[in-house]
Amino acid sequence: MKHRFGSIVLDTAFRVLVPFTLLYGFYVLVHGEYSPGGGFQAGALLAAGVLIARLVQGEEAVYDLSGNKAVVLAGLGAGLYALIGFITMVFGGKFLEYGRLPLSVHDPAELHVYGILGIEIGVTIGVMATIIAIFDALTRGEDLYDD
């Protein structure tokens, strides 16, 4: 997309801020067990990156997750959480008993790492899509820049 949106300050802020915000969101998700952060914070950071894009570019945003797509994505995030929980139940454990996950590793601690990473990814997708859906519902059918 070649044409310029907004002023040059907004343009530069968008190009510098958004990639680093999204990258930091992924970092917080993956490093959630060693440092402060986790699924919720990572999802909120990713949503903040998308919201910056929306605020600068308006309707023609690159990260188009508008309307029903965001709601469906939120449902998929919650579904991933529930899926991991029920997989462990299918293989003979309790709900979210990660030691029963059907992976090829047999160390229970490592199984816990994979299970928690899986549900954190679900939480991240759910939180990100929910925040974007709320923003869409608040700004539906109006141009943010009219006076």
Add this chain to the structure above:
Amino acid sequence: MAELYLEAILLILLIATTLIVLTVKDLMAAIVVYSAFSYFAVLFYLMVGSPDVAFTEAVIGVVSTVFFISALKKLNRGVKH
């Protein structure tokens, strides 16, 4: 001892910003001061040793400010042109 004074200052700032949010007439000003309240809350959480809560508060403070301003745009009042 210095930490105690710093905590007291932060608590006074938190109460002061809350009172300003409750009493100010312009809604846009209330939103901006609420954002400042969120920032002081982040500093306070960091001082009492819970960086996880501080991180959450920082991110949610930004997102909720965006929500409040877009809701205010829909209300069509409170912003002086």
